[in-house]
Amino acid sequence: MEPLRPSWIPRLSALLALALGHCGVPPRLSFAELQDEFKVKEIFPVGTSVKYSCRSGYQRVPGQSSTLTCVNESVWSEPKVFCQGKSCGHPGDLANGKVHIKDLVFGSNITFSCDEGFRLVGHNTSLCVIHETRVAWNHDIPFCEEIPCHPPPDIKNGEHSGDPNTHYTYGSTVTYICNTVPRGTDPFSLIGEASIHCTSDEDQNGIWSGEPPQCKVVQCKNAEVENGRKLSGFGPSYSYQDAITFGCEAGYFMVGSHVIICQANNLWSPPIPTCEKIPQSVCGAPPFPNGKMLPSKPQYVTGDGITLTCEANYVLPDGAKSMTSHCKGNNVWDPSVQTCQRVCPDLVISHGRVKSGGKPHYVVGDHVTIECYAAYTMPGEPKIHCTDKFKWEPVIPECRLRVYIIIIICVIVIAAGMLTVTLVYKKFFSQKGSYQTDENGQEACILNAKVPDETEASALKN
Incomplete structure (x- = not known):
């Protein structure tokens, strides 16, 4: 350890050394300390060199000098980093977790984390510290265990x-x-x-x-509505999640929800509706399952209009998605409110069309016949129908390119490729010429080159 000095001594030494053309106390380095023989001096003449030794946890950097020299300006030469932290080495992988590393040298800190569903057992950090004559991690690598749960609770009945x-x-x-x-x-x-x-x-x-x-055991009492009737859920007993749909008799309109459901507390929710007498100038809200009504009110007066729109995958009997109706009084709507019907998915046919039975929308029981365009063939069944499961059976066929069309396309592509290669060869690699017999009777290839006329020859000579 370096001896402790009052803080004013180095500053006084530096001022004195500067006045005399000497250097003061050498700089203190974080990674190295002065060798003992230089610690007792406080003034060093110009040209004096001092040596450092690496501190614990550090080691020499090859090729870097550990010496500082007092130069002519009465300052110490700029110190190089000639000691570097020793490495603790990689701590190893963490099963079912991750090791987060920024560095592995002395003084570095690493952290550990587990994957989802696992928890850390042990320390979540480790520090590279001095251990005896070497450096080592101060905590062993932890492990990640599966997060356990107690056995699930039992229930009665x-x-x-x-x-x-x-x-x-x-x-x-x-x-x-x-x-x-x-x-x-x-x-x-x-x-x-x-x-x-x-x-x-x-x-x-x-x-x-x-x-x-x-x-x-859940039992809801039978529900009846005066001046009304059940449209579905006729009972006679009702259990959890059972539902009843009500409608009112002619001349009455409904106050409340058309549909009620049996709840766990043995009561109906929403509450059981009532059917009220319709004044001559009033219409009750018409039942419109699988759709939305705007504006939505318990009752309407003569002249009020409503817009009824079917939900997704539903249409009105005429294929439209919505309609408008007006109250004529005495619970009469004009035109009369229709019911939304479930439809099959739209037909999407690549390279083909619907030959017969085509409609904007398809309901249960609809049949269609499909045909492919010219040059395409159909491996499946062309006649399909919409089932009560609201899907097409057999499956919508797929139009595929005919085999001979594929062969023709391949032949055209090959021929075009060969023609391109031939043209490229003739343009860049082939030279025209003729054969003539020389004086020895041997044939020689004479290139067909243009012979310059007298004017061109004169120009070439010049």
């Missing part, structure tokens, strides 16, 4: 898909089902999400994604 011997870790999923009951007994309904999965909290502890569902 039901069970989950897990196994008692299973080790649950991050990402594990279980699904719950309710117990079956004897015939004639009210069944259990699954209330809540059927599946939960193992995830983690902020502290990397395994937790389940939510509360497990419940299995309970």
Whole structure:
């Protein structure tokens, strides 16, 4: 260790040395220290050299001098970096995680992190420090373990898909089902999400994604609407998520929702609607399933208009997506409100067309015949129909280029390539000439070169 000096001594020494043409105390370097023989001096004549030794954790840089010299201006020569930090070496890979490294030399710090679903066991950082006579990382590399979850909770009147011997870790999923009951007994309904999965909290502890569902008997009372009727959901008993759709008798309009659903609390939601007497000048909101009504109100007066638009994949019977109707009073709409129908996907046929049965939109039962354009062939069935699953059967055929057309195209491409090669050869590599017999009777190839006339020959000589 270098001896401690009062802070004013180096400054005084430097001023004195400058006045006498000498150098003061040599500079203190972060990576090296003066050798002992130079530590006791505070004034050095011009031309004096001092030597440094690398500090602990550093080693010499080959080819760099560790000497500083007091030069004519009474200053020390500029020090080079002649000592560099020793390397602790790569700590090794971290299974299921990453090692974040900026440098590996003395004083460097590295950090560790785990992949999603794993947590770190051990220190998340390590520092390259001096250890005895060498440098080493001050912490061993940690390891990443899978985040575990406790076994999923059991539920009353039901069970989950897990196994008692299973080790649950991050990402594990279980699904719950309710117990079956004897015939004639009210069944259990699954209330809540059927599946939960193992995830983690902020502290990397395994937790389940939510509360497990419940299995309970749900019974909603039969619902009736005075001056109304059921359009669907005729009962007589109703369980969880069962629905009823209502309509009003002629001369009445509905206040509330047309559709109610049985909830887990054994009650209907929204509340059961009512059918109110329609004044002569009033129309109730017409039922319009699978569509939207604008403006949407419980009732309308004579002259009010509404626009009804079908949802995606639905159209009106005439193929239109929307219609407008007006209240004529006494719950009469003109024109009468139509019902949206589910349609099959639009037909997209590459290199072909619909030969017969074509329509803007297709509903269940529609048949079409497809044909391909000239030069294309159809490997599939040309006649298809829209099924009650709202898809085409057989599948929409594909028009493919005929084999002989492909062969002709290939021949044309090959011929064009050969012609191009021939023309290039004749232009750049072939020379025209003729054969003549010389005086010895031997044939010689004479190039057909142009012989210059007298004027051209004279110009060439000049």
